Amino acid sequence: MYRKVYFISLLLLLGSCGTSKKKTTTKSKTYKVSVAGDPEPTAPTPKKSTTRIAEKTLSKADAIINTALTFSGVRYKYGGTTKKGMDCSGLLYVSFAEHDIAIPRVSYVMANEGKRVKIKDVVKGDLLFFKTSRKGKRINHVGMVVSIDNDEIKFIHASSSRGVTVSSLREGFWNYAFVKATRIL
Numbered sequence: 001m002y003r004k005v006y007f008i009s010l011l012l013l014l015g016s017c018g019t020s021k022k023k024t025t026t027k028s029k030t031y032k033v034s035v036a037g038d039p040e041p042t043a044p045t046p047k048k049s050t051t052r053i054a055e056k057t058l059s060k061a062d063a064i065i066n067t068a069l070t071f072s073g074v075r076y077k078y079g080g081t082t083k084k085g086m087d088c089s090g091l092l093y094v095s096f097a098e099h100d101i102a103i104p105r106v107s108y109v110m111a112n113e114g115k116r117v118k119i120k121d122v123v124k125g126d127l128l129f130f131k132t133s134r135k136g137k138r139i140n141h142v143g144m145v146v147s148i149d150n151d152e153i154k155f156i157h158a159s160s161s162r163g164v165t166v167s168s169l170r171e172g173f174w175n176y177a178f179v180k181a182t183r184i185l
Contacts, residue, residue, distance in 0.1 A: 060099060061125025061185050065146050068095040068156045074164045088142050088158040092127065095144070096184075103184060107142040114182035119169075122148065125185045128155050128169065130177040139179055143167070 058066070068091060077085025081094050089107040096103045104110045111129045122128070122145050130141040143157030146166055153169040167174055 059125075060101075061123070064095050064099050064101070064125060064185075065144065065156070067098045068092070068144060068164075069146070069166075071095075071158075071164045072156075072166070074158070076158050076160045076163045086158050086164065091156070091158045091164055092142060092144055101184070108139045110142055111139045111180065111182065114184040117181050117183050119153075119178075119181055122153060122181045123183070124148070126181050126183045128153070128181050129179045130174065131179055132173075132177045141177070145181075 071083065071086065071091055071094075074083055075085045076087060078087050079090065080086035081090040086094070089105060089110060092110070093103060093105050103113060107129065110127065114127065117126060124145050124147065126145045128143045128145060129139045130143070131137075131139055132141045141157065143155035145153055145155050147154045154166050155169065156164065156166050158164045159167070169175055169178060
């Protein structure tokens with residue numbers, strides 16, 4: 001923050017000093033002449049990545065959530081882990097891996113990782129597990145909590161019908177299919 005203020009102040013100071021540059025040509029060569037004693041030109045400083053700066057101030061959970069949100073709208077593809085298509089566990093696998101956290105690739109194995117938490121105690125970054133098939137006896141879907149507002153839990157996941165999207169646990173289908181929540185972070 002102080003660097004930005006200092007840099008802007010310096011630019012304003014230099015810009016308002018009334019310096020000007022004249023171009024003088026001699027034998028087809030151009031020279032820049034400083035009228036008011038301009039400082040030596042310096043190489044431009046490379047811009048710092050705003051994502052890296054923002055990442056330092058964010059919690060690990062927020063950073064992972066932001067990574068997952070960059071995939072919003074990506075179509076569903078069974079086994080997919082790219083912007084061309086991804087499934088629910090692929091979305092989380094890639095999002096966590098981007099921040100150097102290794103988790104299992106499939107949802108029913110992922111469900112055995114971390115510490116189980118009560119639904120009333122979930123926080124951003126916790127994983128929610130579901131059984132979406134009437135016939136299936138094991139967990140087959142996973143999402144990650146992105147926000148909790150007035151007891152409404154919103155989570156990001158890859159739905160086979162809508163692709164990567166944010167849904168609410170209040171929605172009847174997801175509420176009915178919910179099995180458990182775990183905390184990896």
